[in-house]
Amino acid sequence: MARWRLGGPALAAALVLATGQAVACDRPEGWTGGARIAGELWTSWWQSEPAAIPVGAHFSIRFHLCGPPVDRVKARGWMPDHRHGMNYRPTVTLNGSSGTAEGLMFHMPGRWQLILDVRGAVGREKLTAESVLE
Amino acid sequence: MTPWRSGASVAARLSGFAIVICVFSGIAAPAPALDFTAEEERRILRHGPWPPALQLDPSNRVSGNPAAIAFGRALFFEPRLSISGAISCATCHPPERAWTDGLPRSRGQQTVDRNAPSLFNLRFNRWFGWDGAQDSLWAQNLRPLLDRREMGVGPGGAARLVRTDRQLSCGYRRAFGEAPGADDARLFVDLGKALAAFLEAQVTGRTPFDDFRDALARGDAAGRARYPAAAKRGLRLFIGGGNCVFCHFGPAFTNGEFADAGVSHFIEPGRVDPGRYGGIRKLRQSPYTLLGRFNDDAGRSTAAKTRYVHLRQSNFGEFRVPGLRNVALTAPYMHAGSLETLADVAHHYSTLDEERLHAGGERILRRLDLSVREQADLVAFLETLTEKAPLHEFVEDTGNAVCRQPVQ
Numbered sequence: 198m199a200r201w202r203l204g205g206p207a208l209a210a211a212l213v214l215a216t217g218q219a220v221a222c223d224r225p226e227g228w229t230g231g232a233r234i235a236g237e238l239w240t241s242w243w244q245s246e247p248a249a250i251p252v253g254a255h256f257s258i259r260f261h262l263c264g265p266p267v268d269r270v271k272a273r274g275w276m277p278d279h280r281h282g283m284n285y286r287p288t289v290t291l292n293g294s295s296g297t298a299e300g301l302m303f304h305m306p307g308r309w310q311l312i313l314d315v316r317g318a319v320g321r322e323k324l325t326a327e328s329v330l331e
Numbered sequence: 332m333t334p335w336r337s338g339a340s341v342a343a344r345l346s347g348f349a350i351v352i353c354v355f356s357g358i359a360a361p362a363p364a365l366d367f368t369a370e371e372e373r374r375i376l377r378h379g380p381w382p383p384a385l386q387l388d389p390s391n392r393v394s395g396n397p398a399a400i401a402f403g404r405a406l407f408f409e410p411r412l413s414i415s416g417a418i419s420c421a422t423c424h425p426p427e428r429a430w431t432d433g434l435p436r437s438r439g440q441q442t443v444d445r446n447a448p449s450l451f452n453l454r455f456n457r458w459f460g461w462d463g464a465q466d467s468l469w470a471q472n473l474r475p476l477l478d479r480r481e482m483g484v485g486p487g488g489a490a491r492l493v494r495t496d497r498q499l500s501c502g503y504r505r506a507f508g509e510a511p512g513a514d515d516a517r518l519f520v521d522l523g524k525a526l527a528a529f530l531e532a533q534v535t536g537r538t539p540f541d542d543f544r545d546a547l548a549r550g551d552a553a554g555r556a557r558y559p560a561a562a563k564r565g566l567r568l569f570i571g572g573g574n575c576v577f578c579h580f581g582p583a584f585t586n587g588e589f590a591d592a593g594v595s596h597f598i599e600p601g602r603v604d605p606g607r608y609g610g611i612r613k614l615r616q617s618p619y620t621l622l623g624r625f626n627d628d629a630g631r632s633t634a635a636k637t638r639y640v641h642l643r644q645s646n647f648g649e650f651r652v653p654g655l656r657n658v659a660l661t662a663p664y665m666h667a668g669s670l671e672t673l674a675d676v677a678h679h680y681s682t683l684d685e686e687r688l689h690a691g692g693e694r695i696l697r698r699l700d701l702s703v704r705e706q707a708d709l710v711a712f713l714e715t716l717t718e719k720a721p722l723h724e725f726v727e728d729t730g731n732a733v734c735r736q737p738v739q
Contacts, residue, residue: 300639
């Protein structure tokens with residue numbers, strides 16, 4: 198089964214790509230892993246189940262958002278090099294600023310983006326993490 | 332340490348990052364030495380080991396049951412499951428011809444719109460049928476029994492046959508532990524499940540590629556050297572510039588999903604095969620899915636795909652990506668058998684008409700412009716995915732003898 202490929206130290210480091218100040222956000226209590234996506238409006242911690250996302254198998258994520266109140270979150274996958282997304286539409290369950298997304302599948306190897314599309318009264322922000330799946 | 336990098340609203344900002352996988356860089360000339368790079372070896376190793384661990388299908392309570400396998404075998408060769416009494420599953424899927432009929436489009440009661448795929452390795456499929464209209468092997472087995480162009484016996488006819496035929500009734504009782512019941516629909520689905528138990532057993536054997544792959548895994552230089560040079564060059568194309576590996580991924584050489592391979596969607600002038608788009612619509616209307624009452628797994632543990640599958644306009648004209656094991660035995664190729672040989676397949680991708688692909692579609696498929704030698708190399712590699720040993724020994728209808736002994 199394929200595993201997420203470590204792309205070297207530069208790729209392994211979480212990068213704050215937004216130009217503004219990132220929202221501070223500690224790892225949620227009780228989490229032992231996960232990754233952080235820092236945005237201008239929100240910052241998210243997210244963690245997949247299973248932890249190593251395989252090619253061609255369903256997985257889920259849990260996430261926690263720091264920032265202003267959230268109205269809605271959509272989760273999706275995207276292959277920028279191929280210009281296509283997933284063949285499955287995940288279901289997001291939101292409970293305050295935390296939630297889960299179930300039914301994701303990255304169906305081929307290559308560069309994938311996991312995108313959390315967050316909406317609230319203050320605006321909308323796309324939080325993106327990416328990796329190469331082999 | 333996470334392998335992820337992250338950002339917010341980053342569509343434009345990510346463009347400066349290095350792309351780790353070369354999506355399409357043209358076909359580089361093969362290196363004179365046929366040693367693979369470490370990255371190539373990693374990709375090759377992901378196409379094994381073979382065979383993988385076999386798991387029972389929790390949606391089918393007779394999965395792996397020897398009595399059900401024997402009963403399914405009897406059903407597979409049973410022509411009375413067709414409205415004419417002359418067509419069995421084996422008519423279009425003769426085991427002695429690698430479970431396919433060699434025709435571009437198969438003939439049951441009538442000529443159908445698609446090619447009869449081989450039945451190897453079905454237990455590893457996620458979706459069934461060229462359009463994925465079925466989400467389980469047992470549901471797939473019901474489709475030809477329902478389609479009047481294929482066998483068409485229907486639930487009532489099939490149930491009546493099994494209830495009234497002594498041997499079939501006995502076979503059912505042995506497989507399911509009870510006499511055939513009065514519920515036509517349930518009995519009909521059980522026939523699909525017995526057929527599934529039989530077809531699950533049809534797993535391909537080891538191939539020259541597997542020997543090479545395993546030699547790589549254990550660092551066996553002599554084992555590596557036995558793999559033909561042309562196949563190595565073809566393998567390098569397959570996992571590299573040919574982009575084949577994006578869809579034909581993993582031990583079964585398929586990602587289990589759907590793609591527009593750039594072949595015609597027209598069944599005949601004015602009539603188009605919608606492919607996956609139609610398949611998802613059929614799936615959602617079917618009573619025979621993993622979300623329905625016939626799933627034997629109360630927890631619906633394998634039903635996520637059905638629950639979350641997403642219908643998109645781009646599904647139009649997509650067809651299931653077939654596995655490639657024993658591919659040299661299963662001509663003709665593509666969903667309507669439009670390509671006669673593996674050489675034709677290599678030529679198709681080499682000269683692909685990109686205008687034919689959907690605008691805004693995937694960037695995976697590009698005209699490869701392979702040289703004649705490169706096309707031959709690709710074919711040489713594909714041929715090594717085929718078993719050297721004789722095919723499964725399926726010469727007689729032993730299944731009908733299942734109940735010649737007294738029932739215990």
